[in-house]
Amino acid sequence: MPTASTERSRPQRVRWLLIGVIIFVLAVVAGRFLATRFIPVAEPSIPPPTPTPTATTLADLTAPTCLDAPLTELPDEFAPVDCAGLHRTELVAQVPIAEALELEDKYERPRDKPLSAHAMLACQQADAFAEVSDERLAQVEIVAVWPTKKQWQKGMRDYACFVTADTPWQGAFNE
Structure with a gap:
């Protein structure tokens, strides 16, 4: 107890x-x-963010340069992206206008009519399209751009040849 x-x-x-x-x-x-x-x-x-290329003008671009958006109108500035990633536009070639038009005076800007008449032909004959299949070409639109009077005065003397599409792709266009 x-x-x-x-x-x-x-x-x-x-x-x-x-x-x-x-x-x-x-x-x-x-x-x-x-x-x-x-x-x-x-x-x-x-991880630190990958640096984004700064916006640049058409005269500053060199082929190959990739852009995120489809090229529906020509912007004043371009924001390049890495071509290894997804993109919708690519500058694939630059064709000297003097060669395409067989200009004798390389310093005087031709009028818009001869520039526009030869732009697409100059781009289509560029080396960038030499080994591209017809199937691949059918997936994109070729856009040829020539310098404005202001760009000509700043020294731009090339046709800029772009390929653009609504559907993004990865890697260089002509690979």
Whole structure:
């Protein structure tokens, strides 16, 4: 038979055990709180972004240069993208206008009519299209661009030959 002192000590032990568990839980919570407040946590390692090429003018482009959007109208500035990724437009060739039109005076800008009359022919005869299949050519639109008067004054003397499509492709057009 238990004695009176033993009966009293059991509830006291349970009470002290509960107090100990509560103190332990509060210590863990306080430790977590203080650790997140005062101990610096390492940021997750994020790779640096790949540099985006800056916008450039038509006169600054060289073949091959890829663009994200289809070429529906000629913008003042172009934002090149990596040709290894998906793109919808690519500058595939630059044909010297003086050679295409057999100009004697390479410094005077021809009128728009002869420029436009020979632009597509000059682009289609460019080396960039020499080994491209008819099936591949059927997937794109060829766009020939010639310099404006202002661009001519700045020294641009080439037809810019682009291929463009609504459906993006990856890699160089003539691969």
